[in-house]
Amino acid sequence: MRVKIKHRPHWVARWLVRALGLPFKLMPKDFAGWADDTITKMGVHSTTHIDAPWHYGPTSGEGEHTTPALTIEHIPLEKCIGPGAVIDVTHKSDGDVITSEDIQKDLAESGAEVTEGTIVLIRTGRDKLQGTRDYWKRGTGMSAEATEWLINQGCVVMGIDQWGWDLPFHHQIDQAKKEGRDNLFWEGHRVGQRKPYWQMEQLVNLSALPKYGFKVCVFPLKLVGASAAPARVVAIVGDIP
Template structure:
C-alpha cells in the first residue's frame, strides 16, 4: 500500500495574504531545560543525554488557512432547516471512504465547473459516483499554493455542479485550489459589475439547503488515479468550529 499526502505544509509563509497569516513559535531544545528546572528537577539530576525537549506553539492559524474541511456551519447557521453541524459534529464516517478524482485541470482561470462538465467526465471514463464516496476536483492550481497570488487563481465549482454531487449521495468533496467557488476577488468583481447578488459564493451556499462538507487547498491530486483509492480527511476536533485543519491522505493498494 502507498500513502499519498494531499495536505499543504503549514509554516510561516511570507507570501500568504494577511487573512491567512500563520505564526508558529518554535522552541529549541535548550530552552526547555529551564522549564524542567522550574518544575523542580535539579540540574544535577538531568540525564546526561537530555538536551531539553523541542516544543512548538501555534500562535496563529486560521482554520481556513491550511488544507481543511469546511463544516456545514461555515456556509450558514442553518442547514436543511436545522442547526448546521460544526466541525466537531461532523460524523467521522463521512471522513473516510472510496475516493474519486474528477479532472477539471483543462479549465482556465475564472471558467466555472458545471454539472454538465462533471457528467461528461464521468461518462467518458465510465466512473459511477456512489453514496458516501469522497470526490476530489483536480484543477492543477496546487502548483501555486505557496505563491502570493494563489487565492486569486483558479476555476471553481458552480451551485449546480455541487448539487449534482450531493444528489449522488456525496457528503464530502474537495478541491486543489484556494476555494471551492471561483476565486474570491473575481466573484466580488463580477457581482459588482453585474449587480447580481446571486453570483457570490453560489457553491458554498448550496450547503444551506443541502448538508455537505468540502475540503479546500488540497495538493498532489496528480499523484492519484481517477479511481481505486481510499481517502481519509479527519479534521481537528474544534468545538463550535466552522472548519478544521486536516491531514488529508489517500491510500492506494
C-alpha cells in the first residue's frame, strides 16, 4: 500500500531539449530545465481516498432494484460538498466496534445533527499512527448497523481517520471464528451492496475541527472504472473571504 514517486531534477529536461535539436548555446540563460515526477506505484486505496459502491461488490440494491454497482467516476459531485459533522469515538479501544448507540450519544452531547447531505467524519484518533507499521492493524471499526443508521439519516458520503472503515482484518477474523459468525467479516463495507454509499478512509486532522458548523469538500480523481480514488478532503470553517 506504499506510494512510490520518482523525482526527476531540472537538468534532465535540458538534455531532452538538446535531444530535440536545440543546442545548449541557444538555450535561455535562465532555463534550468523543468522538474518532473512520476508516480511509479500507488493503489487507489493507498492514500486518503474515497470508495465507490463497486468496491463493495459488483451489484448494488436488493431484489428487482439491483443494478450494476457504480465506479468512482460516477460519484455525484453535489454529494461531495455538504455540511460536516464529527463523531468522536476516540474512547473506543482497538478491536471495539462502533455502534449506532455510540454515534447517537455523541450527537446528543455535541448538538450536531445528521440529515440529508450531511458528510459524517468518524474521529478515532488513529491518524496519529499513519506511517507506522501498525497503522493497518490498529483501530476500532464501524459496525453494519451503525453504517446503515447513517445512511438512513440521509448521509451517503462518510469517512474515518483510520486505515479502514471496518475493524482491522485480524480483529474481524478472530471475532468471526470466536462467535462462529459468517456475516461479520467486512460488515460495514458490505452494507453498501444493499444501500450504496461513498466512504472515505485514512482521513487526518479531524481533531482540528469543531463538531459541526463547517463544510466538507471532497475532491476525488476521476478514474474511469475504478473502485476508489485518491481524494483531497477539505474542511472549511467559517466564511470564505
